[in-house]
Amino acid sequence: MNATAHSTQPLRILVSEQQRVQQGERIRACATPAPELLTVDDVEQRGAQFDIAFVSRDVTGLSTKHETQPETARFYNAMRASPSLRWVHIHSAGADRPIYMELLARGVTLTSSAGSNAEVVAQSAVTGLLMLGRRFPELLRAQQQGHWAPLIDRPPLPADIHGQTAAIVGWGGIGQAIARILLAIGLNVQVVRSSAATTDNGLPSHAFEDIANVLPKTDWLILACPLSDRTRQLINRDRLALLPTTAHLINISRGDVVDEPALIDALGTGKLAGAYLDVFAHEPLASDSPLWTMPNVIATPHSAGFAAGNAGRVVQMFLDNLTRFAQNSALANVVR
Template identity: 55%
Template sequence: MTRPLRILLSPQARQALAPAIAGVLGDRVFELVTAEQAADPAQAGVDIAFVSRDVTGLSTKHVLTEELLAFYAVLRRSEALQWVHIHSAGADRPIYPELRARGVSVCTSSGANAEVVAQTALAGLLALARRFPQLMAAQQARTWAPLVGEAQAPRDLAGQTAVLVGWGPIGQGLGAFLRLLGLKLVVVRQNLPRAATEAGVEMVSFPALPTVLPRADWLILACPLTPQTRGLVNQEALAALPPGACLINVARGEVVVEPALIEALRAGHLGGAYLDVFEHEPLGRDSPLWTLPNVIVTPHSAGHSDGNHRRVCDLFLANLARWQAGQPLQHSIP
């Protein structure tokens, strides 16, 4: 007798998705199991896993909750594990290369939160452009400090240049916003089109990044973490930016060399930064980034939205249907 297909997921996801999964699998016999149920080594492992947002919870790549560790333990001991679907667009947590080395397919939810991240990055840019950190500090001090006078007045955004690193769903969404505001856009991307411009946007490759940095009023990071992008924004890159340029990072913290960033901010070479990601997360309480007056810090939450869960679940169910039909999975990490 063939054993049932076993799918690992959280209790919340099991309750929400059980009818939809049954609809996708049809007559196939299956079991939906939680990490607690699968913890017994005497029990069979799982074939498929769905890592929803509530599974990772408040954990980071560097600090893991006990609940997430229990989930990972089931993945590691499941010899028959075939594929894992994760809620995030990036798959740079250490366990995912480990699973891929075993031949397990790892599929991301690329695009599920792209619009939300793009909106958040735009909000960070607008906040810096309109000097909200300065205005909010004045508010806390109960000081009436309007931005008047040549030295205080914010620059018009129209005509400024944004160098945008990454041209996936987030980069493309953000690029559309920036062009609507009248910014000139230079995109740094892995795979260049045949033409140097695409839809009026200048395109360059990663090796050409140093040549475009001196033109950047805004350096915006929306790229995945890869060997090519790790440490991409280092001391030399930051020095190549014109004085007063600002940094927006909604990619991964390791794309930026953090001590070099802090030095550039303290020295006043950078005009400001909006940072949602950091080299080590949670950001240490002693980090200067918390208190620098020209920095906006958010706790890796640029993509959080109440609609994300539904979009991620839809992607998982669509991939489950492909798996059931023997078709290639979408957003599989190579």
Template identity: 55%
Template sequence: MSPQAAAQTAPGLQAALDGRAHLVVSPGGDADIAFVSRDVTGLSTKHELLPHTLAFHDALRNAPSLRWVHAHSAGADRPVYGELRARGVEVTTSSGANASVVVQTALAGVLMLARQFPQLLAAQRVHAWSPLLGSGLPRDLAGQTAVIVGWGPIGQGLGALLSALGLRIVCVRGSEAPAAAPAHESLSYERLHTVLPRADWLLLACPLSERTRGLVGAAALARMPAGARLVNVSRGEVVDEPALIDALRGGALSGAYLDVFAHEPLSADSPLWDLPNVIVTPHTAGHSDGNEARVAGIFLDNLQRWMRGEPLLNRVA
């Protein structure tokens, strides 16, 4: 682990190891266990790695004794984790640590789009007094339908808040089995297309997998009703980005809040930056000053489980 992570986990590390002798190794040495903390990733993306992140990933690749890696993120779609899993290394994530923060951000995106804030903020920038009375009143949220793709901690949290605002919720998940919240309609990823004609809102909160990669393409977007909007806080690769741009430009979609993109950082020449009906944020939906402690807590909990030979939480299958 990094020196910062060693300092963060020091109070609980000895207890989690049940007093067993151990050595904390800086990146570059062999290790049995690795903790990839937020400071290791820093400003790197999975597409463009800064030198310190690449050095840590190379240390993981070159550690012959490595048996388990815990990641600070909720997802494990960075290439290094696939490589490690292929050689038999256990990989676990910190799913849930930032879920409430992502839910708040996604809800903010919904409310800003619903209340036409992109239009209002554009008017503010040019000092124009432009009440919505002159451009069409926003629709009431109550009675609209939100299709939420992904029914983990983020999807469920978002579903609860949107339901409280009066929206009908349809959850799309990995299983055909009914969701834990029986009041909500539930179906599998493969049946998403059947509910899109009813989707006033399509909210993406699913992990990236072979089942979800490219799930929302041109055909899916074309099935959505006029005035529909999209929110993506999952992974950019879930959406066909050129098709999304076409739908937003042509008016097939009324707007989008996007925190993730097919390539990150988003290119400066991407049309998404300047589309008047789009809110872009730089993969920051889950950032908050309390995450570090929550992630460390999940790692230490799993470390206790590891020492006792118990199943690990958030194991990547």
């Protein structure tokens, strides 16, 4: 379905109450006549139909793709029940929540906010790398115990990060931002992505299916790819075994890119030196998961992309696309 406006009637847009209050004036200025802004209450009380939905961060809140909170479910159900819905803009870069798959399957155009938090996620990934490489988890445990424990007392000393090799899996905005930072601090970078063609900045590249060729010489395996048929369980038990025992894994993509039980085994048996994990096979991560307490793991609750400036960037992406929609122009960041 082509996501374009075909009527002189006002566009009807489902938004959160917060967005209607905070961004209503800016949203209405994007089209003539000014769009009508509806909330879930309007839809449920009046049976109102709408053409567009803006899934902002305050809509999803603490919901994950595995567990949906009641208020989020109301918004999702409103989208399911509106036959006139033509276009949905989402706050995230990834579009693998079941509701989005449903909407795509029925012909609704979906646009993402890919790029809005690329720099933030890249900074988180590199922070995880540096913390692991400099043994900060160990130092922080000593701090919490009030124990003076210089690294020189506990050999071997950390290996020099400068000169090590990182394999970045995924070459979107996040992967490219990570590469830029790592190159600046002296790492060698190679890329694993949909194509084996050399990147625009001359980095060696390998297709997803050829990742086994990269792993034996990888010190840092950084997963920054979208979840797809080609990347689901890309890092399985056999491929983990190809990594050096001194290697680390960083996952800021999606939990299903990795065989989580195999990863836990590799981390627990010394086949892998450590990991920074922001995403998991099931979210929230179960309280009894060993990943919470493994001394060589940094586990964060899918928070690598959070920053104060994200909401403004997402809103601007939506407004730019809304202007395009109203003018019958092609939308940006269309999910295929």
